[in-house]
Amino acid sequence: MLINPAVIKLIRDSNNIAILSHIMPDGDNIGSSLALYNALNKIGKNAAFILEDDVPQIYKFLKGSEKVEKPQNNHKFELVIVLDCGDTGRLGKSERYLEGRKVVNIDHHLSNTNFGLYNLVDPNAAATSEIIYQLIKSLDIPLDKDISECIYTGIVTDTGQFQYSNTTNFTHQIAGDLIKQGVEPSKLYRDIYQNNSKAKMKLIGRAINSLEFYHQDKIASMTLKKEVFESIGAQDEDADGIINFARDINEVEVALFFKEAEDEKVKIGFRSKDYVNVNEIAQKFGGGGHKRAAGATVTGEIENIKEKVLEAAIEAFSVV
Ligand SMILES: [Mn+2]
Known part of the structure; x- marks a missing residue:
């Protein structure tokens, strides 16, 4: 520019x-x-x-x-x-x-x-x-x-x-x-x-184990609750990039990552591979970013938030 x-x-x-x-x-x-x-x-x-x-x-x-x-x-x-x-x-x-x-x-x-x-x-x-x-x-x-x-x-x-x-x-x-x-x-x-902590690798394992699939496997979701971080001794930064494991699955277009944080807050990561604009989904939850990568922080109970975000993600497929 x-x-x-x-x-x-x-x-x-x-x-x-x-x-x-x-x-x-x-x-x-x-x-x-x-x-x-x-x-x-x-x-x-x-x-x-x-x-x-x-x-x-x-x-x-x-x-x-x-x-x-x-x-x-x-x-x-x-x-x-x-x-x-x-x-x-x-x-x-x-x-x-x-x-x-x-x-x-x-x-x-x-x-x-x-x-x-x-x-x-x-x-x-x-x-x-x-x-x-x-x-x-x-x-x-x-x-x-x-x-x-x-x-x-x-x-x-x-x-x-x-x-x-x-x-x-x-x-x-x-x-x-x-x-x-x-x-x-x-x-x-x-x-x-090539510099990952052991805690990060354990966290990746837990995140992969939490994978759930929706919308004919076009949406993958991962969840990490606060107690997982505590039991492993992982830091917030250890969760960086973990969402990519969900996005990188062949059928998946949209990856969602829900991370429980302090003060009843849930941090949501959004990724897409080819055509869904996740910036628009994130903006519905007060966040934003790019077409292929975005984020939002929402206050509330994680299962309720997941349900609403999932609904918005499925809806995003109908506009492309
Ligand atoms: Mn940047």
């Missing part, structure tokens, strides 16, 4: 810059945020990356991950840049930094609400990290190995290792450039994908 020159000017004219991103972090929001954090500090800006949750263990090899701050400090920021975040509700406690400040919203979610003063939102971008690559280039900040590793991580994780339909010629061009900067793909894959 063409980067709005007003955004370039605003970043050049600002010194104290906050980078914010969504709760329940993934490879793209961590990768894009750290890429921008490293790039801005490289040109002498006082940039901080503020995130409510801890950086997941598998992304701690990225430069700057040890400098991530929690949203409790009082900072003097002139500019706030929000990355990979479809709406401000997903910022959790970081939302308070938006108040009275200039906000640049950089994202690739179809459901983005354009909440910024400037909105660099490109639903065709495979990852927010792709847009950040372009932004860093537009700012004339030279890429280095550390920044490149952050961007590569965001792209690799959001494209499912270059396999999803969001992967383009441009995605591979960027990846090629990043490798030129010193990124070693095999080292990164080792760090990200």
Whole structure:
């Protein structure tokens, strides 16, 4: 996408810059945020990356991950840049930094609400990290190995290792450039994908055992209750990516993943393979995302929620 020159000017004219991103972090929001954090500090800006949750263990090899701050400090920021975040509700406690400040919203979610003063939102971008690559280039900040590793991580994780339909010629061009900067793909894959905790593997087993099929096996659903996490000693982040096991079954078009969380909340993951728009299903439950991957958080009893979501998922087949 063409980067709005007003955004370039605003970043050049600002010194104290906050980078914010969504709760329940993934490879793209961590990768894009750290890429921008490293790039801005490289040109002498006082940039901080503020995130409510801890950086997941598998992304701690990225430069700057040890400098991530929690949203409790009082900072003097002139500019706030929000990355990979479809709406401000997903910022959790970081939302308070938006108040009275200039906000640049950089994202690739179809459901983005354009909440910024400037909105660099490109639903065709495979990852927010792709847009950040372009932004860093537009700012004339030279890429280095550390920044490149952050961007590569965001792209690799959001494209499912270059396999999803969001992967383009441009995605591979960027990846090629990043490798030129010193990124070693095999080292990164080792760090990200061959680095699972035992608890995560046990959780995968429980999730697969919970599989249920509906609508002539076109819908697969997995459920993980709170007590399963407790008995295994698994963390919330251990559930990342588990939904893909349901989606990857041959007959399945829509995968649903129900995860019991704190305060009577249920986190729902949605994936589709070829034609159902799960962004639309997620929006019915106050969430959103992309056509092929979305999420929502709903308060209530898990079995009731499952029933309603299932109904909406079946209905989604009738409109395609
Ligand atoms: Mn993303």
